[in-house]
Amino acid sequence: MKTYGYSIAILLILCLPIAATAQEDFNYPFELEDLICKEQEKAELHMDQRDLRNPASDQTDIHYQEIHWTIDPAQKYIAGEITYYFKSRVDNLTSFILDLSNALQVNAVIRNGTPLTFTHSTDQLLTIDLNKSLQTDEQDTLTVTYEGIPPSNGFGSFEQGTHAGNPIVWTLSEPYGMRDWWPGKQDLVDKIDSMDVYITTPPGQLAAGNGKLMSITEQDGKLIHYWRHRHPIVSYLVALAVTNYEAYSDFVHLTNGDSIEILNYIYPENVEQVKTQTKSSIDIMTLYNELVGLYPYADEKYGHAQFGWGGGEEHQTMSFMGSFSFGLQAHEMAHQWFGDKVTCGSWTEIWLNEGFATYLTGMTYENFSPDEFWPQWKSSTRNSIMSQPGGSVFVDDTTSVNRIFNGRLSYNKGAYVLHMLRWVVGDDAFFTSLQDYLDTPGTAYGFAKTAQLQNYLEDNSGIDLNEFFQDWYYGQGFPTYDLKWTQESDSLIFWLSQTTSHPSVSFFEMPVPISVYFNGTPTTLVLDHTAQDQRFSFFIGNESADSVLIDPDFWILSKNNTITEIATSLYSPIAQDKYTIYPNPASALIEIVPAVDIQEVDLIDILGVKRNVRFDGRRIPLENIPSGYYQVMLKNTNGEILSIKPIVVVK
Numbered sequence: 001m002k003t004y005g006y007s008i009a010i011l012l013i014l015c016l017p018i019a020a021t022a023q024e025d026f027n028y029p030f031e032l033e034d035l036i037c038k039e040q041e042k043a044e045l046h047m048d049q050r051d052l053r054n055p056a057s058d059q060t061d062i063h064y065q066e067i068h069w070t071i072d073p074a075q076k077y078i079a080g081e082i083t084y085y086f087k088s089r090v091d092n093l094t095s096f097i098l099d100l101s102n103a104l105q106v107n108a109v110i111r112n113g114t115p116l117t118f119t120h121s122t123d124q125l126l127t128i129d130l131n132k133s134l135q136t137d138e139q140d141t142l143t144v145t146y147e148g149i150p151p152s153n154g155f156g157s158f159e160q161g162t163h164a165g166n167p168i169v170w171t172l173s174e175p176y177g178m179r180d181w182w183p184g185k186q187d188l189v190d191k192i193d194s195m196d197v198y199i200t201t202p203p204g205q206l207a208a209g210n211g212k213l214m215s216i217t218e219q220d221g222k223l224i225h226y227w228r229h230r231h232p233i234v235s236y237l238v239a240l241a242v243t244n245y246e247a248y249s250d251f252v253h254l255t256n257g258d259s260i261e262i263l264n265y266i267y268p269e270n271v272e273q274v275k276t277q278t279k280s281s282i283d284i285m286t287l288y289n290e291l292v293g294l295y296p297y298a299d300e301k302y303g304h305a306q307f308g309w310g311g312g313e314e315h316q317t318m319s320f321m322g323s324f325s326f327g328l329q330a331h332e333m334a335h336q337w338f339g340d341k342v343t344c345g346s347w348t349e350i351w352l353n354e355g356f357a358t359y360l361t362g363m364t365y366e367n368f369s370p371d372e373f374w375p376q377w378k379s380s381t382r383n384s385i386m387s388q389p390g391g392s393v394f395v396d397d398t399t400s401v402n403r404i405f406n407g408r409l410s411y412n413k414g415a416y417v418l419h420m421l422r423w424v425v426g427d428d429a430f431f432t433s434l435q436d437y438l439d440t441p442g443t444a445y446g447f448a449k450t451a452q453l454q455n456y457l458e459d460n461s462g463i464d465l466n467e468f469f470q471d472w473y474y475g476q477g478f479p480t481y482d483l484k485w486t487q488e489s490d491s492l493i494f495w496l497s498q499t500t501s502h503p504s505v506s507f508f509e510m511p512v513p514i515s516v517y518f519n520g521t522p523t524t525l526v527l528d529h530t531a532q533d534q535r536f537s538f539f540i541g542n543e544s545a546d547s548v549l550i551d552p553d554f555w556i557l558s559k560n561n562t563i564t565e566i567a568t569s570l571y572s573p574i575a576q577d578k579y580t581i582y583p584n585p586a587s588a589l590i591e592i593v594p595a596v597d598i599q600e601v602d603l604i605d606i607l608g609v610k611r612n613v614r615f616d617g618r619r620i621p622l623e624n625i626p627s628g629y630y631q632v633m634l635k636n637t638n639g640e641i642l643s644i645k646p647i648v649v650v651k
C-alpha cells in the first residue's frame with residue numbers, strides 16, 4: 001500500500017505541468033479532428049494547382065538561394081529579388097524553369113549584370129533562357145526580381161489581414177501554394193540546401209522566418225530582418241509572417257550543457273496567455289530528443305509564429321500556429337523530424353509526414369499521461385480508424401486531395417500502423433529504425449518512401465515485413481478475433497481464429513498478446529497467429545487461470561473480439577467424444593474409430609506446431625513423424641473440433 005501511494009505521488013509530480021496544460025487546452029477528439037480538417041481544407045484549396053507540376057523540376061539542383069523580400073503588412077503585396085545558385089542535372093540544359101503565378105510580374109532576370117530573356121506563360125511557369133547550354137553538374141547563378149499582388153486563395157498561400165486592429169501578412173504554401181508568392185520549384189524532388197533571407201518591413205514590425213535570426217538592422221527608416229538557414233529545405237516549408245509581434249524565448253537545456261532556443265512570435269494581445277502554454281514545448285522537445293534523436297535544427301532554433309489561420313503549419317524551424325493547445329504544439333513540432341527533416345517523397349505517401357506526427361503526439365501522452373490521455377488517445381484513434389470496415393493507408397486515389405489528406409487513414413491509421421510495427425519489431429528495432437530513417441544519407445534531410453522505412457525496420461529486426469505491409473498498409477480493414485481457451489491438467493490451451501472486416505485481406509498474420517490472470521495477477525503470453533484455428537499450449541504447472549483478455553494494451557487494430565472458456569468436460573462435442581485412437585503409443589500409423597464425420601485431422605506437437613499428415617478417412621501414417629508427444633485434433637466439415645486426444649509416437 002505504501003509503495004503504491006508513493007509511486008502515484010511521484011507520477012503526479014512528474015506529470016502535473018503537462019497534464020494540467022493538456023487538461024486545460026486539450027479536448028482530445030475534437031482537437032485532432034479539427035486539426036485534420038484544417039489540413040484537408042488547406043490542401044483542397046490548392047487542388048486546382050495539383051496538375052501543374054513543373055516538368056523541368058528534376059533537371060536542376062538548387063543548392064543556395066539569397067532572398068530579399070519587402071513586405072508591408074498593411075498591404076497585400078510582395079516585392080522580391082531572389083538569386084539562385086543551381087547546377088544542371090542533365091546535359092545540354094538551355095532553360096531554367098521555375099513555378100510562379102501569373103498574377104505576379106517578373107521585372108528582370110539578370111546574370112552577372114546582363115539581362116536574360118524569359119517567358120512567363122499562362123501555365124504559371126517562368127522559363128528563363130540561359131543563353132547557353134549547361135552540362136551535367138555545371139553551375140549557374142542568376143537573379144529574378146518580381147512583384148505584385150499574390151492571387152487570392154481564401155485563407156491560402158499569402159494572406160493579409162488584421163488581429164486586434166493590427167495588420168499582418170503570413171504565408172502558407174503546403175502543398176501547392178508556393179508559386180503564389182515566390183518563384184521556385186514547387187516539388188518533392190529537390191531541397192534548397194541553404195539560404196539567406198532578408199525581409200524588409202516598416203518599423204515596429206517583426207518578420208518571422210526560417211533558420212536563425214542573425215540581425216535586425218535599420219536602413220532608410222525600415223527594418224531588415226536577416227534569417228540564415230543552413231539546412232536543406234523543401235520549397236513548401238519556406239515561410240514568412242510580418243506583424244507587430246512580441247517576441248520571447250524558452251530554452252531546452254540539453255544534458256551536454258547546450259541549449260536549444262524556442263523563439264515565440266506572438267500577438268501582443270495574446271502573449272501573456274500563450275507564454276504559459278508554450279512552456280509545454282520544452283517538455284515535448286525534450287521527449288522527442290530522447291525518442292527520435294536531437295532536434296534537426298538545434299544549431300539554429302525552433303519557434304512558433306502566431307498567424308491568422310485556424311490550424312498549424314510546420315514551417316521549417318518555426319511552426320505557424322493558429323492556437324497553442326498542447327496537441328497542436330506536439331503535432332507541429334513532430335513534423336520538424338517527420339515532414340521537414342525527412343519529407344514524404346510524394347503526396348501519396350503523406351502518411352510518412354502525418355502518420356508520424358500523429359503518432360509522436362500519441363507518444364507524448366504515453367510518456368506524460370500514461371494512465372489518462374494515452375488510453376484516450378488510443379481509444380479515439382482506434383474508434384476513428386475502425387468506424388468503417390475498409391480503407392488503406394496507401395493512397396489508392398491520387399486524384400483526390402481529400403483522399404490524400406484523409407484524417408482517418410493518412411493520420412490515424414498511419415499512426416496506428418506505426419504503433420503496430422513497434423509491437424511487431426519491438427522497441428529497440430523500432431526506435432533504431434526511426435533513427436536510421438532520420439539520419440541515413442539518402443533520407444536524412446531529403447525525401448523518403450515507405451519502402452525505405454520498411455527496409456530500415458527489416459534490417460534492424462531481422463523480420464520480413466512484406467506480409468505486414470501487404471495487410472496493414474496496402475490492405476484494408478482489421479481482424480475480429482475469436483479466442484477459445486481451456487486448462488488441461490498442467491497446460492493452458494488456446495485456439496485462435498479471426499475474421500476480417502474487408503475482403504482485401506484474408507488473414508492478418510500478427511503476434512497477438514493475451515493476458516492471463518492467475519489469482520488476479522496478469523501474465524502476458526504472445527500467440528503468433530499464422531493460421532485459422534491455431535492451437536497454442538503453455539505449461540502452467542499447478543497454477544490456475546481465472547480469466548483471459550485479448551490485447552489489453554491495444555497494440556493491434558481489432559474489434560468485437562470474443563473469448564470463450566471451454567470447460568473441456570462440458571464442451572459438448574468433446575464431452576460426447578465417441579472417438580478412439582489406437583494404438584497409443586504408436587509408431588507406424590494410428591487408426592480412428594468410428595471413422596465418421598471427420599473432415600480433417602491435425603497432428604500438433606508440444607510446441608503447438610501443426611505437422612502435415614495424410615488422412616485416408618480412417619488411418620494416418622506416421623512415417624515422417626518423429627518420436628514425441630502430440631495432440632490429435634479431429635474436425636468436421638465446418639471446422640469444428642470433434643475431439644482432441646493426446647498420443648505418444650515412439651520410433
Ligand SMILES: [Zn+2]
Nearest residue numbers: 039331354357
Ligand atoms: Zn500535420
